Amino acid sequence: MAMLAEKAIHISNVTKRYGTGTLALREVDLDIGEGEFVSLVGPSGCGKSTLLRIMAGLGEATEGVVSVLGQPSQQLMKTSGQLGFVFQEANLMPWRTVIENVELPLELRGVGKKERREEVDHVLRLVRLENFRDSYPKALSGGMKMRVSIARSLVSNPKILFMDEPFGALDEMTRHHLHQELLEIWRQSKLTVVFVTHNVFEAVYLSSKVVIMKSYPGQIGSKIDIPAPYPRDDEFQASATFGQLVDQVSKALKGG
Numbered sequence: 235m236a237m238l239a240e241k242a243i244h245i246s247n248v249t250k251r252y253g254t255g256t257l258a259l260r261e262v263d264l265d266i267g268e269g270e271f272v273s274l275v276g277p278s279g280c281g282k283s284t285l286l287r288i289m290a291g292l293g294e295a296t297e298g299v300v301s302v303l304g305q306p307s308q309q310l311m312k313t314s315g316q317l318g319f320v321f322q323e324a325n326l327m328p329w330r331t332v333i334e335n336v337e338l339p340l341e342l343r344g345v346g347k348k349e350r351r352e353e354v355d356h357v358l359r360l361v362r363l364e365n366f367r368d369s370y371p372k373a374l375s376g377g378m379k380m381r382v383s384i385a386r387s388l389v390s391n392p393k394i395l396f397m398d399e400p401f402g403a404l405d406e407m408t409r410h411h412l413h414q415e416l417l418e419i420w421r422q423s424k425l426t427v428v429f430v431t432h433n434v435f436e437a438v439y440l441s442s443k444v445v446i447m448k449s450y451p452g453q454i455g456s457k458i459d460i461p462a463p464y465p466r467d468d469e470f471q472a473s474a475t476f477g478q479l480v481d482q483v484s485k486a487l488k489g490g
């Protein structure tokens with residue numbers, strides 16, 4: 235897929251020191267282009283979530299420049315639905331049905347019921363949950379709950395989707411289905427995706443670029459382009475190219 239030249243995210247010289255004194259990130263530079271699918275991988279504690287949260291406007295950098303869609307990210311997060319978030323926990327409200335969970339961001343922004351329902355129908359179709367619209371979360375599997383969470387993040391039609399280990403708690407088969415669905419949504423909607431994972435296979439399979447971080451303090455180690463064309467399927471996963479890319483990322487993770 236052709237990459238668009240515009241920058242979705244521009245991070246320059248970003249340092250993050252928590253109140254506890256932990257230096258989580260030191261002088262990080264990173265640019266992410268519009269329409270890219272970028273994974274952040276790295277050892278536990280290297281600052282992946284910290285960096286994601288700063289980009290998403292959910293956390294503040296101690297120093298440095300964070301520009302998202304040309305604006306300071308915290309401002310953007312507060313004022314528009316242009317940024318979507320998905321975390322490892324689906325965080326659904328148990329007393330609300332699937333529809334009611336998914337429409338929540340629109341409800342909070344004062345969007346009328348008719349328009350809300352149109353948007354919700356659209357995103358429920360994308361995640362293939364249209365038959366579960368009136369179910370409560372307790373009746374859903376882990377994978378279905380994650381689909382609801384993804385639908386909720388898409389309902390505001392965001393330009394950038396931030397995902398922090400969204401599939402980490404799911405079994406292999408469910409994860410594979412969700413990979414396919416996520417890639418399809420990404421391709422259709424021309425989203426920019428920033429995806430944190432521990433899983434090198436997942437990172438290579440999904441991403442147009444893998445960013446490898448190193449720790450103490452958190453910094454960008456290297457960036458590896460994944461040039462395989464989309465759509466990607468089982469054939470790609472079984473290919474020698476895939477194996478070589480996984481090897482390359484694994485070596486970079488080990489500092490090789």
Ligand SMILES: Nc1ncnc2c1ncn2[C@@H]1O[C@H](COP(=O)(O)OP(=O)(O)OP(=O)(O)O)[C@@H](O)[C@H]1O
Nearest residue numbers: 252253254256258277278279280281282283284285
């Ligand atoms: N709210 C916080 N307060 C203080 N220190 C924090 C906070 N959040 C993270 N840290 C510290 O900052 C560093 C980076 O943490 P972060 O969660 O960003 O890493 P990570 O790469 O996402 O880790 P993991 O892969 O284990 O989820 C760690 O040393 C962590 O202990």
